Amino acid sequence: MVEVKVKILGADSFGSRSMATSLEVGGVKILIDPGVSYAPRRYGLPPHPVEIARLNEIKERILGEISDADIVIITHYHYDHYLYKPEDVEYYRGKVLLIKDPSSNINVSQRIRAHRLLKTNKVSEIAKSINILDSSTYIVDKDFVVVGSPPVPHGAEGSKLGYVVMVLISCCGEKIVHASDVQGPMSRKALDVILSWKPSLVIISGPPTYFAGIKVEEDKVNQGLSNLRKLVESVDTVIVDHHFARDLNYPSYLEELRSINKRVMSAAEYMGYPIELLEARRKELWKKEKAANSDRASGESFLEVD
Structure with missing residues (x-):
């Protein structure tokens, strides 16, 4: 029996914003959402140098994996989910691209980014082919298909952040779902689609609990948590990360x-890494940096006086 190999390349529990995932089946490699980024500001602070270093590590890992990927999937056009810089788009050359529809069920900012990627940076000219993922099925081989969901909200129904497309990889009796930025899922529609696919493994963005009552209504975050509990009751293994891992309370969640399903884990745990919530710890990291700089300055002053 052919094995489906799943490798998570980047995740917030690794220390940087990403859901980049590689799947390999019988020599065919699929790369989903090959992007990574950091929050420009958190707690009013810029990224700490350790965050920037981690981002660079993850990006190098993504570039290494995309080099020999056959299929690249872009579920939506937020910078932590695809390569977008002019110096990086060459990595799409010769690839089969399965992408979120750039002109339908898409908000203005994502529409502009999609146009910039496909037209301005000419990815439409260098890719082997470009296929719309929304509500479609791409046949890789006999009994090996990639299925795109209908567009679902980036979070709750009516989200101003637009829509994303969830992905089902079905091969050799295995069903794996990658659900970027559904945030729980908050949307019952998104939950129903996932459950209808009957997957054995789901890789999903959890709810943005760190924004509850601040930038996201608390009842919507609670709905995301409720739907997530329903999901883990029904699926064998759930890797829940991304927005969820921007909260210092993430390990407690x-x-x-795990009291419902022991096979619930972070992406870091799935890959055998320690959980490193660098963005959530940004205030602490900068405080330690300031203290270390202060100690060094004190030491230098003492030496000068001496």
């Missing part, structure tokens, strides 16, 4: 979910 994981423990609560």
Whole structure:
């Protein structure tokens, strides 16, 4: 039996914003959402140098994997989900691209970014082919298909952040779902689609609990948590990360979910890494940096006086 190999390349539990995932089946490699980024500001602070270093590590890992990928999937056009810089788009050359529809069920900012990627940076000219992922099925081989969901909200229904497309990889009796930025899912529509696919493994963005009552209504975050609990009751293995891992309480949420299903984990745990919530710890990291700089300055002054 052919094995489906799943490798998570980047995730917030690794220390940088990403859901980049590689799947390999019988020599065919699929790369989903090959992007990574950091929050420009968190707690009013810029990224700490350790965050920037981690981002660069993850990006190098993504570039290494995309080099020999056959199929690249872009579920939506937020910078932590695709390569977009002019110096990086060459990596799309010769690839089969399965992409979120750039002109339908898309908000203005994502529409502009999609146009910039496909037209301005000429990815439409260098890719082997470009296929719309929304509500479609791409046949890789006999009994090996990639299925795109209908567009679902980036979070709750009516989200101003637009839509994303969830992905089902079905091969050799295995069904794996990658659900970027559904945030729980908050949307019942998104949950129903996932459950209808009957997957054995789901890789999903959890709810943005760190924004509850601040930038996202608390009842919507709670709906995301409720739907997530329903999901983990029904699926064998759930890797829940991304927005969820921007909260210092994320490990506690994981423990609560594991009381329902022991096979709930972070992307870091799935890959055998320690959980490193660098963005959530940004205030702490900069405080330590300031203290270390202060100690060094004090030491230098003492030496000068001496």
